[in-house]
Amino acid sequence: MPYSDPANTRAAMRRYYARHRERILARQRVQRDPKRARQRRREREAWVRAQKGTTCSGCGRTFAPQALSWHHRDPATKRFNPSQANRGQEALLAEMAKCDVLCTACHRQAHPAVVRPRDEQGRFTAWLSENR
Ligand SMILES: [Zn+2]
Numbered sequence: 001m002p003y004s005d006p007a008n009t010r011a012a013m014r015r016y017y018a019r020h021r022e023r024i025l026a027r028q029r030v031q032r033d034p035k036r037a038r039q040r041r042r043e044r045e046a047w048v049r050a051q052k053g054t055t056c057s058g059c060g061r062t063f064a065p066q067a068l069s070w071h072h073r074d075p076a077t078k079r080f081n082p083s084q085a086n087r088g089q090e091a092l093l094a095e096m097a098k099c100d101v102l103c104t105a106c107h108r109q110a111h112p113a114v115v116r117p118r119d120e121q122g123r124f125t126a127w128l129s130e131n132r
Contacts, residue, residue: 058103070095071110082095082099
């Protein structure tokens with residue numbers, strides 16, 4: 001409930017915290033527990049893999065999940081890689097809807113090869129930062 005004076009809002013928040021401090025701190029201990037975070041990450045990753053399926057939508061062959069990638073049909077709409085994102089299921093499903101699942105070979109073909117310029121030492125030059 002906002003007050004017209006922000007100082008009153010802050011005072012109300014302080015009163016709320018003072019009244020519920022123990023419950024708030026106990027919830028934070030659970031939420032920030034590294035074991036719990038690890039477990040939830042593993043569950044999310046397994047769920048993302050399950051959404052992927054096992055079939056390449058390019059060649060139609062069957063692959064292990066680690067050989068399949070999320071390919072954004074329009075790179076301009078890409079916000080994140082569903083396999084690496086710590087997001088809720090709704091955001092992940094929205095991102096997956098912009099993607100095809102492709103095997104490594106089909107994914108390489110979907111991204112045309114580019115000859116990257118090298119400097120005198122043979123290192124790739126600014127190509128990466130310019131072409132992301
Ligand atoms: Zn394929």
